[in-house]
Amino acid sequence: MPPFLTRASRKRGRSDGEAGGGSGQAQEDPVYPTVEKVMSAVPVVVGPEEALRKVYRLMSEHRIRHVPVVSADGLVGVISDRDVREALPSPTDPAGATEFAAAMDRITAWEVMTEQVITVTPRTPLSEAAQILAQRKIGCLPVMEAGRLVGIVTETDMLQALTSVLD
Numbered sequence: 001m002p003p004f005l006t007r008a009s010r011k012r013g014r015s016d017g018e019a020g021g022g023s024g025q026a027q028e029d030p031v032y033p034t035v036e037k038v039m040s041a042v043p044v045v046v047g048p049e050e051a052l053r054k055v056y057r058l059m060s061e062h063r064i065r066h067v068p069v070v071s072a073d074g075l076v077g078v079i080s081d082r083d084v085r086e087a088l089p090s091p092t093d094p095a096g097a098t099e100f101a102a103a104m105d106r107i108t109a110w111e112v113m114t115e116q117v118i119t120v121t122p123r124t125p126l127s128e129a130a131q132i133l134a135q136r137k138i139g140c141l142p143v144m145e146a147g148r149l150v151g152i153v154t155e156t157d158m159l160q161a162l163t164s165v166l167d
């Protein structure tokens with residue numbers, strides 16, 4: 001069984017010493033999985049002034065599609081691979097090829113990131129996080145605790161959790 005779906009045992013019975021009602025054997029209850037069990041605990045982050053070239057390089061190196069944007073004040077946004085692609089001219093367009101390289105250095109994360117970010121906590125039930133992703137049609141949820149970014153949970157994390165249950 002996947003580690004995030006382990007079952008906890010506890011004694012069933014009555015604390016007042018009455019007989020009956022239970023067999024006295026350990027009963028298993030599900031421990032509901034939380035975001036903490038599947039999130040990436042050390043997300044790759046960028047500052048708001050980072051050029052798209054660096055954002056794109058980090059996404060490629062780490063094989064990720066979402067990067068939280070963090071300033072001294074904390075989480076200020078999220079930038080996705082789609083945000084990067086839509087902000088740049090097509091490198092295959094002859095007119096845009098020369099502009100592509102210049103834009104990679106000129107455009108910053110701040111200019112293309114999503115600012116209104118929906119977040120969760122490490123204790124958010126996995127089912128709730130999955131519903132948010134599906135209903136809002138978003139690909140990630142930054143994980144916050146006490147005003148600090150502590151992780152990120154993505155569609156890929158959710159699918160990996162699902163496949164481990166189905167195996």
